[in-house]
Amino acid sequence: MSDHPTDKPANPDAQLEKEIADALGDQSLEQIMQETEAPRAPRRKTSDDAVNTRIGTIAGVRGKEVLVEFGAKLQGVCDTEQFEKVPRVGERVEFVIDGQIEPGVMRLLVPGGAGKADWKTLQQGQIIEAVVSGMNTGGLELKVAGQRAFMPISQIELSRVEDLTPYLNKKLRCKVTELNRKRKRIVLSRRDILEEEEKANRQKLVETLQVGEMREGKVTRIAAFGAFVELLPGVDGLVHVSDMSWSRVNDPSEVVQVGTTVRVKVMKVSESGDRISLSIKEAGPDPWDTVAGQFAEGADVKGTVTRTTDFGAFVELSPGVEGLIHISQLSEQRVNRVEQVVKPGQEVTARITQVDPGKRRIGLSIRALTAKDDDQPRGKTSAEDLRRYVKGEKSAHAGESLGALLNKFGDDGGLKGGIG
Template sequence: MKEIIRADHSGFCFGVREAIEKAEKAADQCRGSIYSCGSLIHNKLVTEKLARKGIQVIQSPLEAEAGSTVIVRSHGEGKNFYEIAEKRRLKLVDATCPFVARIHDLVRTAKEKGKQVVIVGDENHPEVQGINGWCGDSAIIVSSPQDAKQITEDDLFVVAQTTIRSSVFDQVLRALEETGKTFSLTNTICHATSNRQKSCMETAKKVELMLVLGDTQSSNTKKLYDISKKYCTNTHFVENIKDLPLKEVEKCNRIGVAAGASTPECLIKEVIANMSENTLENNNEMNSMDALMDEIEKSLRLPRSGEIVTGKVHQVTNREIIVNLGCKKDGIIPLDEITLEGDQKLTDLYQEGDEIQAKVVKTDDGDGSILLSKKKLEVGEHWDEINQALEDKSIIEVKVVRPVNGGVIATYKEVSGFIPLSQLSDRYVENAEEFVGQTLPVRVSRVDQRRGKAVFSHKMHLNDEKNKRIAEIWEGLSVDDVVEGTVMRFTDYGAFVDIGGIDGLLHISEISWGKLKHPQEVLNIGDKIKVKVLSMNSEKGKISLGLKQNQPEPWSVINDKYEVGQVVRGKVVQIKEYGAFVELEPGLDGLVHISEVAHKRVGNIADELNVGQDVSAKILEIDQDRRRISLSIKETLDEEDQPMEGESTEEEVPVEQAAEETAPEAETEE
């Protein structure tokens, strides 16, 4: 008996599925011309299906009518594309894969920092061309370690095409290391791609024949074919059902199937079904005499009440349908047992000879016929769909028809259900009236078909979508990423920042290079800030963020900003008996010894300076090894109030001794 093994992670990936859903929805809603700039994905079957929905393929936004709708394909586009679209007033439906969009942000940032971007991938692939467009088309594109060794530039930032093989990316990195290049990198290969390639390899190892399904123009599908061919020489590329090698299939008992990220599920199922049909044996054909006896028995037996029957329409009037059920009685479906819309008539829906299915209400309606109902059949089917949705936790759409005490009544086709007020939204709902008339996606939370009751929840669906978005954010984040966030709330130990749907903790010690007593000293609720991801713990759902890392640590660049003899401005932050500490910038303090406060002798420094006072001072010394700066205020003042002759200064603490004995204390005191 033949065994067909389908590799895990076959078919549409998340980005492709989202792109197609967005495109189909846009096509349904669009009232004018709608285009896709380049094929939405690399698959002819999908492209032809979208074309039937009215989506035309163009190669440039310049080809689209001004003001029309253009879908940005999942591979993404360069910055220039969006600039042209804005000038031509095009309505964009951005179906760029979120993982590709992240690469756009990475290379744009790297370019702004002056780094040379290197993209590991195929220079002719639209995804790579789009990425290059976000760093001014200045990227170096390599596809092998040999290409990498030809790079003469330094200070590189390396990213990868999402569908490139991990082995190729690793080889390029080793080549850069061997040539002594300085580089930083972000591994942007999509996890779904590596998982798909791994499962294809594992499947190919254990089968006699391997089928790789997808379009010949699809980069990731061609890579799957190369991987499969390495481990199973009897590998075939199947673009459509006509390419299925049935003769080869008949010879093998274990057959593997893998599919690219742009391969539709319908092709996968069609291929598997065709192979299954060709392996069926003909042992199950009924004896002709047995079949005849079954037909005779069927004609004598009357269907039972509640049974679902199928027959042919014998006659249609405006009041009823007469159905030939193949038994000694005909079935009758009255007008009130069929669902009609608007001004429809029975004769509009059914004609003599049509096949029709209905549910038996009575085996004798009083006139010697079998009473049938289409409505009760439909309701039964709808209950089956609701029960199935409860079992597999899938989403159905219901229409809210009226408010009731504690919630609303919503209908799924012919079935009415209840949505509690607490399950109408993920926010507090005071008045359910606002939902009347709306069609809501819901999860089924409870079913009691015997009592005709179903309970729906829109909130569960919203939470599912929120969790899905959060999962996408987690998958798209990496340590050292710099992202934009919004300050949401404060605590004594830091601030919580929303980074696109999830909160990260910005600890008070990571806000500024200087000392803070509370985050509100530098931040406000609602501030948009750029933060760096310092650490991630997906199991605990915790992310640590940093703000000060976006600026260099002051002591690391002190020679670029300060020099001995320079007059600087600062704020007095601490006063000690031997001097005052002046903050030049967050994280950088200098000491004004008591002897450097004024030209006169100062007995109590508090008489001359106050905490918070802005002062000018001259830099006397910068000790970078010990991280100490000596300042003088008196050097910026005119000479006056000199000590009188004979006045002693023996009790003053020497400058060096004050710095040695008290600087550490000053550094740690709040």
């Protein structure tokens, strides 16, 4: 099972029968293919129609041929393409007798092995290779052992296929899901094979996949919440939109496209392996690793407002690095709503008041830019201000009472020698 839905019906057998019936209607396969064929004399049923199977011992492998022994006077030859992997010498394997090459030497097939199908030995459930010869609104038309076969559109891929044209004249590995020799009706499925491969691939991946490791995959689908990346055929993981880039991403298609290869970090794997969480941003360098060398307290910086909240505005200073202007640091005047001062997308200049790479925090202030450039905190009264006030000289606190100035001055300044 992959992360994205495959639209499986509640009753797949009933749904498949309906698709086949809808595609064929009252016509036979011969009629719907719209092909002509010279009439054949009916063939008398013989004992050859029965499938003959025997268990043999692998005697050796020569090129593309597997040599098999059934006894002292009977041998066989089977194409290596019939096997998923080349068998070992001495291994015991069941074969279908497909005919005689010469006296004492039989031509063999592996039950379920993909290869050129023979009408006499064709079985339901057998894995074969067939060439797509045509298409109709219901699916694909194929040639199997000289006979016409049909593959419903829902049985071509794991997901819905919209365009059948790319499959024309292609050789497909498929499974015989229905066989009626009397009516010469053959129904095939490629989806069954893909599902089996997906299950095997997922199991193999779950056994080897480690959280934290890096992988490469191909983007197969993009959604509003992220992108699906194929790690093995039929096995996808999800990169959530928040894990696509260190910068804020509104639309995943801004970062990736279907068909592109991406490097990802494995973040989480469920026990069953049906959910794999991936990250593109974690597969690259962390921009916060270099923040200490880029930004210093007291420096003035420019950035773009990315979003606003009730308590302040976030400003992107460099890709993946944001600072916060608290609502109290937006202006010297009281601010009720952040967007009265700044809005998303607006470029602003602010002063850095705090840098904490460990907590991934940078404090910013616009208000500090308009404050007096001295060492005194805004709103405090210096000893020099008090002296000027007492002597009647012009100061920034003209019009304020001495009591008010002393309250601002507080106990931490110290007059040190008086104010006269």
